[in-house]
Amino acid sequence: MGLLQLLKSQFLCQLIICYVFLASGLIVNLLQLCTSPLWLINKQLARRLNVRLAYCISSQMVAALEWWSGTECTLYTDPKSYSLYGNENAIVVLNHMFEIDFLCGWTFCERFGVLGSSKVLAKKELAYVPIIGWMWYFLEIVFCKRKWEEDRTTVAQSLQRLQDYPENFWFLLYCEGTRFTPKKHQISMQVAESKGLPKLKYHLLPRTKGFWVTVQNLRGTAAAVYDSTLNFRNNEAPTLLGILNGKKYHADLYVRRIPLELIPEDEAECAAWLHKLYQEKDSFQEHYTETGRFPGPIVSPARRPWSLINWLFWSCLLLYPLALLLIQLISSGSVLTIVVSAAICYAASAGVRWMIGQTEINRGSNYGNKEQIDSLRKPSKAST
Numbered sequence: 175m176g177l178l179q180l181l182k183s184q185f186l187c188q189l190i191i192c193y194v195f196l197a198s199g200l201i202v203n204l205l206q207l208c209t210s211p212l213w214l215i216n217k218q219l220a221r222r223l224n225v226r227l228a229y230c231i232s233s234q235m236v237a238a239l240e241w242w243s244g245t246e247c248t249l250y251t252d253p254k255s256y257s258l259y260g261n262e263n264a265i266v267v268l269n270h271m272f273e274i275d276f277l278c279g280w281t282f283c284e285r286f287g288v289l290g291s292s293k294v295l296a297k298k299e300l301a302y303v304p305i306i307g308w309m310w311y312f313l314e315i316v317f318c319k320r321k322w323e324e325d326r327t328t329v330a331q332s333l334q335r336l337q338d339y340p341e342n343f344w345f346l347l348y349c350e351g352t353r354f355t356p357k358k359h360q361i362s363m364q365v366a367e368s369k370g371l372p373k374l375k376y377h378l379l380p381r382t383k384g385f386w387v388t389v390q391n392l393r394g395t396a397a398a399v400y401d402s403t404l405n406f407r408n409n410e411a412p413t414l415l416g417i418l419n420g421k422k423y424h425a426d427l428y429v430r431r432i433p434l435e436l437i438p439e440d441e442a443e444c445a446a447w448l449h450k451l452y453q454e455k456d457s458f459q460e461h462y463t464e465t466g467r468f469p470g471p472i473v474s475p476a477r478r479p480w481s482l483i484n485w486l487f488w489s490c491l492l493l494y495p496l497a498l499l500l501i502q503l504i505s506s507g508s509v510l511t512i513v514v515s516a517a518i519c520y521a522a523s524a525g526v527r528w529m530i531g532q533t534e535i536n537r538g539s540n541y542g543n544k545e546q547i548d549s550l551r552k553p554s555k556a557s558t
C-alpha cells in the first residue's frame with residue numbers, strides 16, 4: 175500500500191472530509207433559506223443562485239469520487255450526440271443497480287456543466303435527508319410517494335414548473351423505481367411474465383407511469399431522452415464508504431441520445447416503448463458481461479478542476495476555525511466542555527453514517543419486494 179493510499183484510509187482524513195461536508199452543507203442550506211424572499215421578487219435570479227449554491231454541496235461528493243478515490247468514469251457514446259450534452263435539457267434514464275450510480279451520474283453532470291441544476295424523480299423519504307434533501311427542496315427536485323394515485327397530480331405539477339427553468343438541466347429517472355436485489359428481480363420478473371413481457375436479466379421491470387408523465391410534461395422543455403446504462407469493471411460493487419476510504423473504481427457508461435419526438439404520446443404506446451428500451455438495455459449489459467465493454471466509441475470528457483477547487487475553498491474556510499476551537503478546548507482544561515464536545519462530534523458522525531446508510535442497498539426500502547397480487551392477476555391496461 176502506497177503512502178497516499180495509507181493516508182486516504184485513515185479515519186482522521188475521512189472525519190475531516192465529513193466535517194467539511196457537514197459544516198459547509200449546513201451553511202449552504204442556510205444561504206438557500208435566505209434566498210426565499212427573492213423567489214417573490216425575482217424567481218429566475220433565485221433559481222440561478224440556488225443552482226450555484228447546490229453546486230457547492232454536490233460537487234464535494236463528485237470531488238470525493240474523482241479526486242479522492244480517483245475513480246475513472248468512461249463514456250461510450252456517439253460523437254455527434256456528444257456536442258449536444260450539456261447544451262440542452264434532457265431526461266436521463268439510468269439503470270439502478272449500484273450504490274453510487276447517482277454519484278457517477280453527478281460526475282457526468284459535472285463534466286458537462288449541469289451539476290448544479292440537474293434534477294431527479296426521487297422518493298419522498300430523501301427530502302428529509304439533511305443537507306442533500308434540504309438542498310433539493312430549493313432546486314425544485316420532483317418527489318414522489320411511489321403511490322400513483324397521489325403522485326399523478328403532484329409529479330405532473332412539479333414537472334410543469336420546470337418549463338421556464340433558466341438553466342440547462344438533466345432530469346434523472348430511475349424507471350425501475352428501486353435498487354436491484356435478487357428478490358426484487360424475481361418478483362418483478364413474475365410481473366413481467368404475467369404481462370406477457372420478455373424477462374430481463376440485469377434490470378427490474380421498469381415502472382412506466384413516471385416515465386410517461388415526465389415525457390408528457392417536459393415535451394417542449396427537454397429535447398431528448400439520454401438512455402444511459404452503467405456498469406463497473408471486474409464486477410466491482412462500489413460503495414460510498416469505499417469512496418471515502420479512497421478506493422478507486424472503474425465506471426463505464428453507455429449513453430444513447432433519443433430525440434423526444436420519437437417517443438409515443440399515447441400512454442400504452444409509451445409504456446411499450448419503455449419496455450422495449452429496457453430489453454435493449456439488458457442486451458447492452460449482456461454485451462458488457464461478455465466483452466468487458468459497451469458498443470460504440472469512447473468519447474470521455476476529462477474531469478474538471480472546479481469540484482476540487484470548491485472543496486479546497488470550503489476546507490480552508492472551515493478547518494482553520496476548527497483548529498482554533500480545538501486548541502481552545504484542550505487548553506481550557508474543562509472536563510465538562512471536552513465531554514460535551516466529544517458527544518457533539520459523536521452525534522455528528524452518527525448522523526453522517528445514517529446519511530451514508532441512505533445509499534446502501536441492504537438498508538433499502540421494501541418497495542418492489544412484495545408481490546402485487548392484483549397486478550399479477552389483471553391484464554396490463556393503460557390507466558390514465
Ligand SMILES: CCCCC/C=C\C/C=C\CCCCCCCC(=O)SCCNC(=O)CCNC(=O)[C@H](O)C(C)(C)COP(=O)(O)OP(=O)(O)OC[C@H]1O[C@@H](n2cnc3c(N)ncnc32)[C@H](O)[C@@H]1OP(=O)(O)O
Pocket residue numbers: 266268276278279280282283292293294295296297300318319320321322323325344345346347348349350351352361362365378379380381382383384385402427542543546549550554555557
Ligand atoms: C448519466 C447521467 C446521469 C445524470 C444524472 C442527472 C441528475 C442527477 C440528479 C440527482 C441525483 C440524485 C439521485 C437520487 C436518487 C433517488 C432516486 C429515487 O428515489 S428512485 C425512486 C423514485 N423514483 C421512481 O420510482 C421512478 C419510477 N417509478 C415510477 O415511474 C412509478 O410509476 C411511480 C410514478 C413512482 C408510481 O409508482 P406506483 O408504485 O404507485 O405505481 P406503478 O404504476 O409503478 O405500479 C403499478 C404498476 O407496476 C406493475 N408492477 C407491480 N409490481 C411490480 C414490480 N415488482 N415490478 C415492476 N412492475 C410492477 C403493476 O403491474 C402496475 O402496472 P401497470 O402500470 O401496467 O398497471
Ligand SMILES: CCCCCCCCCCCCCCCCCC(=O)OC[C@@H](O)COP(=O)(O)O
Pocket residue numbers: 191192195234235238273276297300303306348351352353526529530532533537538539540541
Ligand atoms: C464529500 C463526501 C462526504 C460524504 C459524507 C456523507 C455524505 C452523505 C451523503 C448522503 C447522500 C444522500 C443522497 C441519497 C441518494 C440516494 C440515492 C439512492 O440510490 O436512493 C435510493 C432510491 O433510488 C431507491 O430507494 P430504494 O427503494 O432502493 O430503497
